Amino acid sequence: MVERMYDVAIAGAGPAGASLALRLAREGFSVALLDAQRFPRFKPCGEFMSPEVLPMLGELGIRDELAKLGAREVRGMLLHAHGRRVHGRFVDIGMAHAPYDYGWAIRREMFDAELVRAAQRAGAELLEGHRVTSLLRDPDGGVRGVECSHGVRERRQVRARFTVGADGTRSRVATELGVRRETAWLRKVALVTRYRGVTWSDRAEVHLLENGFFAVAPVEGGDVSLNLVLNADEFERSGMPRDEALEYWLSRTPLLGERILAGTRIDPVRGTGAMAMRTTRQAFDGAALVGDASGYVDPITGEGIFFALKGAQMLAPALTTALHSGRRDAAALRSYIAGRRREIVPRAAFSLLIQRGLRHPTLVRTAFGFLAQRPRMVDTLVSLTGDYVPLRELARPSVWWRALGTREDAA
């Protein structure tokens, strides 16, 4: 069946796709927002949003609603490794002002569904249960929409002047465009669940293990969201079922395990595997990639939602200008690519650098020894993951001078 022609077809209604749909629909464009699943749907995630996400939620008009749903304020991070604990807060760094001294955490089922509803209210057409299977092409090779499966038998074509791949780390759109590359050395699995009845502070915690890490954040309703990320090869070799692996690693993480196991697990232990990938291009004739579909690093710095929303915030005006001027060539999206280079690429590189560092236990031990004596340095590190500090701020000697100083309230 041949559908009508939309201005924009977006594959994937996670934070990247739904926020882009909302922004474009507000501009008066016709938008088809397709997702393989139905909302509310589960998405494996640490469910933490950095402080810089909060102003964007205001722009998208869903901040008050999320606050009503009970989004929890997360006022910094406790990092544990090799028996040491350091605490970092979100603070001003150099000329970079923290928009809030906290981030938020809320179940992804709620957050994503709220964003999708807001996109619909703005006028985007949501096509749930539509799995994109391939791209439609013009005779000159430009992308002209998507073909998708709907239900058991039905196949549909959704034609559009621009097609956006916002379909996550396993992106079908990026694969069809031939630009998706897996990051072999970062092959990880994540086990994800939630607990109730655990005594928890208003901080997120990361506990580094020999072969991975636990990340825990308090979410709405007093529950905690827990992720265990492990090297995929070791997890597969262990042959352990997910529940068993989770309990095994909790029992080996004394500063966390006892507290968590005092509560009750309220969700199944869900798994997701081999997530890290990059793309070699993000703008094409008639198409673009955004969010995890454009490249994904690792959840340790908790920035994926920021990357998704920021990418959509930068892609929307680029598409608006291209659509108004009747252009469909990749060069028309130049401002998006420039924005990515400024806002996303350096942060993703920083996150990758942390990942590389974590592969060397001696380095981690030494770094934690140093950080334990330099709490302001921990603030600097944690603030960098808060997404409001441009990395160029690190070129200021005053930032280092301050970071190397002491802090009276070191926790």
Ligand SMILES: Cc1cc2nc3c(=O)[nH]c(=O)nc-3n(C[C@H](O)[C@H](O)[C@H](O)COP(=O)(O)OP(=O)(O)OC[C@H]3O[C@@H](n4cnc5c(N)ncnc54)[C@H](O)[C@@H]3O)c2cc1C
């Ligand atoms: C274990 C783990 C912990 C994380 N913790 C954090 C954290 O604490 N904070 C943070 O900011 N980020 C975190 N992240 C990263 C964050 O979850 C992602 O970066 C974010 O969800 C990206 O949003 P997105 O919209 O690009 O993709 P997604 O949220 O993945 O949405 C993609 C959508 O596309 C749909 N889709 C997929 N294939 C198709 C198809 N063929 N056709 C149609 N639809 C399709 C999916 O159903 C999905 O709804 C974590 C990730 C993992 C795995």
